[in-house]
Amino acid sequence: xxxxxxxxxxxxxxxxxxxxxxxxxxxxxxxxxxxxPEAAASFRAIFERYAPLLSGVxxxxxxxxxxxxxxxxxxxxxxxxxxxxxDPGRAVRPWIMTIALNCRRELARRQVRRPxxxxxxxxxxxxxxxxxxxxxxxxxxLRSALGQLPTAQREVIELHWFAGLPFAQVATSVGASVSAxxxxxxxxxxxxxxxxxxxxAGLTGVIxxxx
Amino acid sequence: xxxxxxxxxxxxAAVREAVRAGLEARxxxxxxxxxxxxxxxxxxALLADGGALGQxxxxxxxxxxxxxxxxxxxxxxxAADGRSPLGWLRALPTWLRRLAVLxxxxxxxxxxxxxxxxxxxxxxxxxxxxxxxxxxxxxxxxRNAWVALRPVHEAPEPPARSWTxxxxxxxxxxxxxxWPAPYPMSPTLCWxxxxxxxxxxxxxxxxxxxxxxxxxxxxxxxxGGASIVLAAAAAGLVGSLVQAAQCPHVGTAHLLIGHVTxxxxxxxxxxxxxxxxxxxxxRA
Numbered sequence: 001x002x003x004x005x006x007x008x009x010x011x012x013x014x015x016x017x018x019x020x021x022x023x024x025x026x027x028x029x030x031x032x033x034x035x036x037p038e039a040a041a042s043f044r045a046i047f048e049r050y051a052p053l054l055s056g057v058x059x060x061x062x063x064x065x066x067x068x069x070x071x072x073x074x075x076x077x078x079x080x081x082x083x084x085x086x087d088p089g090r091a092v093r094p095w096i097m098t099i100a101l102n103c104r105r106e107l108a109r110r111q112v113r114r115p116x117x118x119x120x121x122x123x124x125x126x127x128x129x130x131x132x133x134x135x136x137x138x139x140x141x142l143r144s145a146l147g148q149l150p151t152a153q154r155e156v157i158e159l160h161w162f163a164g165l166p167f168a169q170v171a172t173s174v175g176a177s178v179s180a181x182x183x184x185x186x187x188x189x190x191x192x193x194x195x196x197x198x199x200x201a202g203l204t205g206v207i208x209x210x211x
Numbered sequence: 212x213x214x215x216x217x218x219x220x221x222x223x224a225a226v227r228e229a230v231r232a233g234l235e236a237r238x239x240x241x242x243x244x245x246x247x248x249x250x251x252x253x254x255x256a257l258l259a260d261g262g263a264l265g266q267x268x269x270x271x272x273x274x275x276x277x278x279x280x281x282x283x284x285x286x287x288x289x290a291a292d293g294r295s296p297l298g299w300l301r302a303l304p305t306w307l308r309r310l311a312v313l314x315x316x317x318x319x320x321x322x323x324x325x326x327x328x329x330x331x332x333x334x335x336x337x338x339x340x341x342x343x344x345x346x347x348x349x350x351x352x353x354r355n356a357w358v359a360l361r362p363v364h365e366a367p368e369p370p371a372r373s374w375t376x377x378x379x380x381x382x383x384x385x386x387x388x389x390w391p392a393p394y395p396m397s398p399t400l401c402w403x404x405x406x407x408x409x410x411x412x413x414x415x416x417x418x419x420x421x422x423x424x425x426x427x428x429x430x431x432x433x434x435g436g437a438s439i440v441l442a443a444a445a446a447g448l449v450g451s452l453v454q455a456a457q458c459p460h461v462g463t464a465h466l467l468i469g470h471v472t473x474x475x476x477x478x479x480x481x482x483x484x485x486x487x488x489x490x491x492x493x494r495a
Contacts, residue, residue, distance in 0.1 A: 047285065051277040060271070069281060076285045077292060078363045081432050084304040085362050095364050102363050106433055110492055142267055160253065161268055166221040167253075175366025182253055189256035193264045 025049065025092035033083045046092070047076060054100050057158045061104060062147050067111075074103040094169040097159055101173065108151075145195035153188030156181050222247035226254040230265025301432050305362045308430040312356055312442075315426035316449055319419050323453055332459040337393050344387045344455050351380050352448035356423060359442040363433045373437035377478060380444035384451050384474040388466035409469030412458050416450030416473030423449060424481060439488070443481025447474030 023031075025046065032042040054075060058068040078099045086095065146154055152174070159170040160181075167185070171178045225247055229240035248254040257265040292298035303311070330336065355376055358368055420443075427442035450473040460466070 043289075044282065047282055051281065055277055056271070072277075072281065073285050073288060077288050078432060080289050080292065081298070081302045082362060082364050084302060085364060098366060099364050102367060102433060105367065110489060136270070136272075138267065138270055139272065142271055160223065161227065161257075162271070164224065164227060166223060168221065173366060175369070182251070185253035186256055189253055189264060192268075193256060193259065196264065196267055 026088065026090075029083075029086055029092045030088050033086055033088075043080075046079070046096075050096055051076075053163060054096070057097075057100065057162060058104060060143055060146050060158065060162070061151075061154065063104070063107070067107060071100070071103045071107055074106075075100040078103060091169065093163060094159075094165055094173050097163050097165065098173040101155060141196065145192050148195060149188050149191060153184045153191065156184040157188045157192075160185050221251075223251065223254055226251075226257055227265070230257055230262040231269045233262070233266070297429065300430055303430070305360065309357060309360050311430060312360060312423060312426045315422040316419065316446075319422065320449070320453055323415065323419060323457070327457045330457055330459040332394075332461075335394055336459075336461075340390075340393065341455070345452055347383050348387075348448045348452040348455065351376065351383055352445040352452065355380065355441040355445035355448070356427065359427050359438045359445065360431060361438070370437060373441055377437065377440055377444045380448050381471075381474055381478065384448070384471045387451070387455065388463060388471045392461040392463065394461065408458075408460055409465045412454050412460075412465070412469035413472050413476070416447075416454050416470065417476060418450075419453050420446030420448075420450035420473065420477055422446075424477065424484075428484070437485075439485040440478060440481040443477040443484075444474065447477035450474075450477070 023045070028042045028045050028049075031038045032046065051072060054072055055068060058071050059065070063071065075096070079096060082099065086092075146157070149157070155174055156170055159165045159173055160167065165173070167178050167181055170185075171181045174181060176184075222243075225240060226244045229244035232240060244254070244258060248258045257268075292302075301308075333341075358373065358376070361368065423446040424439070424442050428439060431438055431442075451470050454470050454473070458470070460469070
């Protein structure tokens, strides 16, 4: 279910642009859950589709590289353990995103108790954690702004913008009502605009200017 | 192969597409995006200032394909998980794990019921009070045990709600004990002092509930948050429920020392177990 541009681009890249229809996420998951000779290949395909997306979500959420890898591994371990619970009528993307968010929350609960200063004395770790994923100043500003959002708002933006989920699925993933996640998203986007120095014309201006 | 239903798009996809492409670059997308944004405040924020925020968000690079070593690590972890009995148990469907938790308490509860029978004061004890007590204990125990095994693909229960239900378990047990006795204690029932009998009730109650906690810990996939404590509260209520159905002592002192302490001790044990698990994970 590659609903995002990047997802479709990756799918097209994998198919070599030859117009070969890629199996949907749900078809891959069904094959994986069914077991048999195709299961391992289906799991690898699911991993290849989702690991980059999840990696981005986890790192933007402020996780260090080693923690992000740990949570990513945990996420796929839980995908594997929960496979018997997967209902073929459900979309895979929100299902996996919810597992990833739960694994990240579990890590966050543990990190509250972990003294961060222990790591600062380790030059190797400090070097690895300080290394930016992308050096562009604008991207750094964006990540810094995302990092300043409350977790509840950032999660909703991750799911709505970066994972491309409809609000109904975002609501299911975070355990809130659709109207509540829309409010969180609106506040989060507005706060991002402030932090990134936006403002001015507003939507009214865009609408009148475009028509 | 079954075809999965595609989720209903709520119109936001058009906005994301338009913003990523640039409103000026894709004038064909702009009308649908703007129509949708008129009723969707989050999308309106994305489109404001000519889609400036959306453009910024779109610059976030798509993560490159992940390190192949990571996939190898995941596959090794899955293989190890498949070989361990714990991994196999935790991979059972959630309905079966929940059933197993309920089944874990049955042997002792059934044996206890057959061995000790119902309370001997049934003909004088107010039925409504007994039904309310048993009903409240059973409902709270079921609810807490159910939530303790919440699957990892569902959003977690807000911690405040979980702790509220742990508190309700304690409160229900306390209320049942502190409510005025329906009749004076019959001397014929006092074959031992209330305190002596209280210890017996406490021991049995904890023993009856303990399998529920152990099974929940074994079958729980993430064990996060308050799940162990919720399971412990459910276990305490099961122990209290069985004692309320069997023990004819109505004295407040006996109920406080022998029945309420079942919930208190198991909840305290659950808290300690939860803290110990976190400390162990921190070290690991």
